[in-house]
Amino acid sequence: MISIDEARRIILEQVTGLPVVSVPLLDSLGMVLAEDVRSPWDIPSADNSAMDGYAYSHDLLKGESLLVCGFLPAGTIRTDPVPAGQAIKIMTGAQVPPGCDTVVPVEDVLETSEGILLLKGPSKSGSHVRKRGEDVGADKLIFTKGTLIRPQEIGMLASFGRTTVPVYRKPVVAILATGDELVEPGEARLSGKIINSNSYSIAAQVLETGSTPIMLGIARDDRDTTRRLLQQGLQADVIITSGGVSVGDHDFVKEVIEQMGGEIKFWKINMKPGKPLAFAAIDGKPLFALPGNPVATMVGFEMFVRPALLAMMGHTRSIRPLVRAVATEPIHNKGDRPHLIRTLIELKDGKYYLKSTGDQGSARLSSLTLGNALILVPSGTTVEAGDEINASLLDRSFEMQE
Amino acid sequence: MISIDEARRIILEQVTGLPVVSVPLLDSLGMVLAEDVRSPWDIPSADNSAMDGYAYSHDLLKGESLLVCGFLPAGTIRTDPVPAGQAIKIMTGAQVPPGCDTVVPVEDVLETSEGILLLKGPSKSGSHVRKRGEDVGADKLIFTKGTLIRPQEIGMLASFGRTTVPVYRKPVVAILATGDELVEPGEARLSGKIINSNSYSIAAQVLETGSTPIMLGIARDDRDTTRRLLQQGLQADVIITSGGVSVGDHDFVKEVIEQMGGEIKFWKINMKPGKPLAFAAIDGKPLFALPGNPVATMVGFEMFVRPALLAMMGHTRSIRPLVRAVATEPIHNKGDRPHLIRTLIELKDGKYYLKSTGDQGSARLSSLTLGNALILVPSGTTVEAGDEINASLLDRSFEMQE
Numbered sequence: 001m002i003s004i005d006e007a008r009r010i011i012l013e014q015v016t017g018l019p020v021v022s023v024p025l026l027d028s029l030g031m032v033l034a035e036d037v038r039s040p041w042d043i044p045s046a047d048n049s050a051m052d053g054y055a056y057s058h059d060l061l062k063g064e065s066l067l068v069c070g071f072l073p074a075g076t077i078r079t080d081p082v083p084a085g086q087a088i089k090i091m092t093g094a095q096v097p098p099g100c101d102t103v104v105p106v107e108d109v110l111e112t113s114e115g116i117l118l119l120k121g122p123s124k125s126g127s128h129v130r131k132r133g134e135d136v137g138a139d140k141l142i143f144t145k146g147t148l149i150r151p152q153e154i155g156m157l158a159s160f161g162r163t164t165v166p167v168y169r170k171p172v173v174a175i176l177a178t179g180d181e182l183v184e185p186g187e188a189r190l191s192g193k194i195i196n197s198n199s200y201s202i203a204a205q206v207l208e209t210g211s212t213p214i215m216l217g218i219a220r221d222d223r224d225t226t227r228r229l230l231q232q233g234l235q236a237d238v239i240i241t242s243g244g245v246s247v248g249d250h251d252f253v254k255e256v257i258e259q260m261g262g263e264i265k266f267w268k269i270n271m272k273p274g275k276p277l278a279f280a281a282i283d284g285k286p287l288f289a290l291p292g293n294p295v296a297t298m299v300g301f302e303m304f305v306r307p308a309l310l311a312m313m314g315h316t317r318s319i320r321p322l323v324r325a326v327a328t329e330p331i332h333n334k335g336d337r338p339h340l341i342r343t344l345i346e347l348k349d350g351k352y353y354l355k356s357t358g359d360q361g362s363a364r365l366s367s368l369t370l371g372n373a374l375i376l377v378p379s380g381t382t383v384e385a386g387d388e389i390n391a392s393l394l395d396r397s398f399e400m401q402e
Numbered sequence: 403m404i405s406i407d408e409a410r411r412i413i414l415e416q417v418t419g420l421p422v423v424s425v426p427l428l429d430s431l432g433m434v435l436a437e438d439v440r441s442p443w444d445i446p447s448a449d450n451s452a453m454d455g456y457a458y459s460h461d462l463l464k465g466e467s468l469l470v471c472g473f474l475p476a477g478t479i480r481t482d483p484v485p486a487g488q489a490i491k492i493m494t495g496a497q498v499p500p501g502c503d504t505v506v507p508v509e510d511v512l513e514t515s516e517g518i519l520l521l522k523g524p525s526k527s528g529s530h531v532r533k534r535g536e537d538v539g540a541d542k543l544i545f546t547k548g549t550l551i552r553p554q555e556i557g558m559l560a561s562f563g564r565t566t567v568p569v570y571r572k573p574v575v576a577i578l579a580t581g582d583e584l585v586e587p588g589e590a591r592l593s594g595k596i597i598n599s600n601s602y603s604i605a606a607q608v609l610e611t612g613s614t615p616i617m618l619g620i621a622r623d624d625r626d627t628t629r630r631l632l633q634q635g636l637q638a639d640v641i642i643t644s645g646g647v648s649v650g651d652h653d654f655v656k657e658v659i660e661q662m663g664g665e666i667k668f669w670k671i672n673m674k675p676g677k678p679l680a681f682a683a684i685d686g687k688p689l690f691a692l693p694g695n696p697v698a699t700m701v702g703f704e705m706f707v708r709p710a711l712l713a714m715m716g717h718t719r720s721i722r723p724l725v726r727a728v729a730t731e732p733i734h735n736k737g738d739r740p741h742l743i744r745t746l747i748e749l750k751d752g753k754y755y756l757k758s759t760g761d762q763g764s765a766r767l768s769s770l771t772l773g774n775a776l777i778l779v780p781s782g783t784t785v786e787a788g789d790e791i792n793a794s795l796l797d798r799s800f801e802m803q804e
Contacts, residue, residue, distance in 0.1 A: 025587065026615075029606045041722065046594070050695075052653065073623065074583030077594040083534075092645075092694060093583045135766040143771075148799050150612060152770035155603030155696055161616075163588040181477030181495045185427065186565040192448070192479040192497045201557030204431045208553060213428075221475065251454065292494060294557055317802035324752055350726055363452065364436065364537040365561065368554035369545075396798070397550050400563045400719035 001275070003329060004338065004376075007304060010265050011279055012318070015308045017239060017379070018169040025123055025157060028149045028165035030210050031314040032314030035166045037143040042133035043159060047096040050128045054109060054117055055100035056087035058125035066117040074098065087117050096129055103128035146316060168314035173206045174233035175199050176216040176243035178226065178253060179292065184218065198242040198297045202290070204299045206240075219244075226256045229349045234283055237312065243292030253289050254278055262287060272337040273362035293362040299340050302374070302394065322390040325352035325373070329385050333377040340374045342367040345391055347398045347399055354391055372398055403670045403677070406740065406778075409706060412667050413681055414530060414720070417688055417710045420571040421640060427764040430551045430567035432612050434716030437568045439545040444535035445561060449498040456511060456519055457502035458489035460527035468519040474499065498531055505530035510691045548718060570716035575608045576635035578618040580628065580646035580655060581694065586620065599767070600644040600699045603702050604692070607703045608642075611711045621646075628658045636685055639714065642707060645694030652785050655691050656680055664689060674739040675764035695764040701742050704776070704796065724792040727754035727775070731787050735779040741775045744769040747793055749801055756793055774800055 002010075020034040049055060056066050066087035072078055074093035080352055081099030082088050088097060096103070110118045136142060142160075143153060149165065157165060164310035183189070184194040196218055203213035216233055219226040221244075233239040244253035254264060269277050273296035278289035286308060290300040302320075310318035325345055333339040343354040357371040373391040375383070383389055404412075422436040439743065451457060458468050468489035474480055476495040483501030486491050490499060498505070504527055512520045538544060539635075545555060559567060584598040585591070600622055605615035618635050621628040623646075635641040656666055664684035671679050673687035675698035680691035688710060692702040704722075712720035727747055735741040746758040759773040775793040777785070785791055 025602060026605055026609065029609055041591075044596070044765070045591075048596075050763075074581050074596075076582075077593055091583075093581065093596055130763070130765050133770060134761075134763065142768075144464055148797075150771075150797055151603050151606035152593060152700060154606040155599045155700060155769050156767045158587045158599035158602035159597050159696065161589075161591060161597055163585045179495065181493075183474075185560045185563045187565060189443075189447075192477055193563050194446070194450075194476075194495055195563055197557045197560035198425060200560035201553050203428055204553035204556040207428065207431055294561065298554060298557060315802075317799065317804050319803035321798065321801035321803065359536075361452075361532070361536065362534050363446070365554060366537060366544075366559045369552075369558050393549075395552055396723070397719065399723035400717075401721035401723065402719050 001270045002266050003270050004303060005280065007266060007269045007277075008307060011286070011304055011308050012311055014265065014279075014281060015311050017314050018171060018312050020166050021169045022164045022166050025154060025163055025165055028157075029151070030156060031149055031165075031170065032145040033143055033145055033149060033165065034168050034314060035151075036141060036145050037140055037157070037160075039136045039140045039142050040160055042138045043136040044130050044132055044134065046132050046147075048130050049090045049092055049094050049096055049103045049104040050130050051103055052092050053090060053103045053105040053128060054087040055090045055096050055103050057084060057100055057124065058102040060084040060124075064119045066119075066355040068111060068115045068117050101126055101129065128375050136363055145217045146314065148315070158313035168312070171211045171213060171237040171309050171312045173211050173238045173240060173289045173309065174214050174216050174236035175202050175206070176219055176233060176239065176241045178219045178221065178241055180221045182218045193391050197288075197294055198292065201294065202240055202242065202301055203299050205298065205306065206309070209306055210313065211309045223252060223256055223259075225327055226253065227260060230256060230260060230282070233287060237285060238309065239282070239285065239287040240290060240298045240301070241287070244289070252398065254280075257282060257287060257289070270337055271303075272335055272339045274303070274340070275337065277304065279304070294365045295342075295362045298368060299374070303340070319391045320394070323352050324388050325391045327383045327385055327387050327389060328353050328355045331375070331377060333354050333379055333381055333385040336379050338379055339377045342371040342375055343375050344371045345373045345393065345398065352378060352391065403672045404668050404789055405672050406705060408655065409668060409671045409679075409681065410709060411686070413706055414713055415711050416667065416681075416683060417713050419716050420714050421571060422568050423571045424568050427556060427565055427567055430559075430569050430604070431553070431556060433551055433567075433569035433572065435547060435549040435551060435555075436716060437546055437549050437572050438543060439559070439562075441538045441540055441542045441544050441696050442562055444540045445538040446532050446536065448534050450532050451492045451494055451496050451505045452532050453505055453507040454494050455492060455505045455507040455530060456489040457492045457498050457505050458484065459486060459502055460504040462486040463525075466521045470513060470517045470519050470523075483794065503528055503531065523631070548716065550717070570714070573613045573639040573711050573714045575613050575614055575640045575642060575711070576618050576638035577604050577608070578621055578631050578635060578641065578643045580623065580643055581619045582623045584620045599692065599696055600692075603696065604642055604644065604703055605701050607700065607708065607771045608711070611708055612715065613711045622655060625654060625658055628655065629662060632658060632662060632684070632689075635736055636687060638685060640707075640711065641684070641687065641689040642692060642703070643689070644692045644699045646691070655714065655803075656682075659684060659689060659691070672739055673705075674737055674741045676705070677739065679706065681706070696767045696771055697744075697764045700770060701776070705742070722794045722796070724794055725754050726790050727756040727793045729785045729787055729789050729791060730755050730757050733758050733779060733785040735781055735783055738781050740781055741779045742775040743779055745775045745777050746773045747775045747792060747795065754793065
């Protein structure tokens with residue numbers, strides 16, 4: 001039985017970043033950039049107007065009036081210099097023509113019917129002109145390999161004319177449930193049978209990381225079916241099973257893994273729920289054999305599979321944030337293993353407060369649906385009301401404002 | 403010119419939740435439940451074993467040994483009672499047979515070759531048995547309308563046999579860029595032209611809310627094209643334009659909206675960047691005419707479009723969380739409008755610290771790519787180094803642990 005930290009270390013040593021692929025610009029949202037990106041040119045590529053207004057030469061301005069000599073819509077170019085003492089009407093984004101260095105916004109002038117422009121107030125040289133390269137100079141290193149691509153990175157990449165982006169590929173994750181007692185949701189509900197909910201909660205957890213789940217279905221409790229389905233799963237990048245890793249006669253997932261030439265890196269972690277969790281490698285691919293109890297399955301995924309998937313996608317930070325929260329009631333761990341207790345965190349006046357979600361039975365999914373955070377309570381200890389402890393936030397929707 | 407709060411109020415009054423649709427279970431992840439959900443049956447539906455072990459009657463146990471009378475794999479049912487003083491081998495999830503109330507895990511016993519079971523220690527009545535309805539009783543209200551669907555809710559819904567879920571539909575958002583000066587990324591780069599990056603940053607922001615973007619392309623600066631493309635956009639639930647809402651001759655998006663029978667609810671907001679932002683309704687559909695400067699476009703989306711899209715999806719909390727952060731340098735707003743300054747927040751010892759991302763020019767996308775938060779600095783004021791201020795977090799990846 002190894003510790004949570006030791007298990008994580010073994011897993012993160014084993015998994016490696018997936019190959020670099022080139023994806024369409026918008027598909028790169030949320031993915032990790034796999035190469036440095038340099039600006040291909042100056043942005044802006046030429047001095048241009050930041051406002052709808054009039055361009056002129058500030059130093060050659062005599063008095064407060066100018067003769068308007070033409071019109072420059074955005075997207076058009078004037079190569080003839082604008083003569084001294086004259087101005088040209090210019091739209092936002094249009095290139096400032098030769099002979100001009102300053103723009104006065106349309107709101108700050110009066111144009112008479114004779115085409116004479118009167119400035120309402122003093123102007124400043126260079127104002128309302130976006131200088132060439134002002135935002136980004138040509139060949140400047142813009143994004144380093146490893147950058148998380150957010151909407152603003154998409155915008156910047158688009159402004160460089162990029163239509164595709166090199167990123168680390170998203171893992172495809174094959175999901176297998178095991179057990180004669182299982183039926184799929186929607187199938188006839190027979191006495192003694194249990195609905196396979198684990199494959200769906202796992203698939204949702206996979207989706208949340210940005211990875212792609214594929215469903216292998218249910219393996220009945222026989223070695224041949226299990227082997228055949230695991231073999232199918234090897235087409236994916238990662239395999240996750242649930243159930244069949246305890247010590248009962250029918251818990252032979254580990255056995256089949258070894259028959260297939262896989263190597264069990266560890267089995268059993270010193271934690272509750274989720275002790276009987278095996279991590280293996282088959283054909284160099286990580287396989288997580290999660291326990292079958294619904295809460296143990298989800299907590300096992302959260303603690304070990306999620307960081308692995310994020311690391312495979314190139315994320316350097318793969319563990320959820322911890323926040324300091326004040327317990328509002330005593331929380332006991334009378335057991336002999338560290339207990340990942342499901343809690344509900346609330347935010348009051350900028351401070352986090354938490355309480356247990358109640359009965360922590362590892363089959364009781366409501367211990368997760370009623371909460372939003374996990375705390376780790378060492379064996380034989382009690383968190384007293386008022387204690388400040390670390391909590392791992394599973395979702396942060398409770399922090400949104402109405 | 404109206405205030406940010408007033409603009410938000412007008413927008414959130416105007417938008418309504420989209421129709422309820424039924425989606426496949428996994429597709430409901432991240433969406434908002436549109437109906438109350440009650441448990442259709444007890445979970446578990448019968449007393450069953452929480453462990454691989456042996457079931458027996460605790461009260462009828464004589465001494466520490468029991469005769470093993472059979473085997474119950476998961477998914478099978480035994481209707482004959484187990485006689486007093488006997489035990490039956492039972493797998494996790496298998497229904498506890500009549501005559502038994504307790505399970506002892508396989509690790510805690512020795513089974514002799516003669517089928518005699520020796521308990522290694524004392525046992526407790528009812529232990530390792532999941533009682534019928536222990537997790538959820540039949541017809542209990544499980545999730546109320548408005549619940550955000552996370553992986554644990556998916557798991558719970560699957561365990562109820564649900565294959566589809568009623569949720570508020572995701573908005574389809576039509577995106578239009580305006581301006582003669584624009585070319586699409588990947589097109590030949592002509593002098594005087596600017597690449598349309600706004601449609602891509604907006605599309606990425608739309609995707610981040612969970613909504614679906616559709617691209618209407620670029621409207622050249624003429625009324626007919628603009629009208630034709632906006633008309634196409636009316637097939638979507640929301641229309642977003644960028645550019646063409648200032649006061650120049652070519653800024654006629656507002657004019658076309660009115661010609662199409664649309665009602666401009668407001669134009670111009672007392673903020674920087676993003677003052678020239680119009681909100682309208684055409685055929686009852688919200689239209690956001692965002693300014694054309696790349697940063698103003700993204701900040702306008704963040705402040706006004708994002709909350710509207712979330713509200714349309716049924717989220718009751720639609721505004722990003724604010725955190726308290728300490729400025730590490732003075733940050734000035736010398737202007738006459740409240741300034742949404744882009745900042746970089748870091749987390750040290752559980753406390754947030756922020757600094758400006760530098761030049762805040764509204765064409766300068768790097769002011770956003772270098773940061774992760776917005777602060778609102780009132781006009782003519784300075785945030786001093788050491789001041790604690792509210793900051794709106796645009797992404798929280800910086801809080802993840804390595």
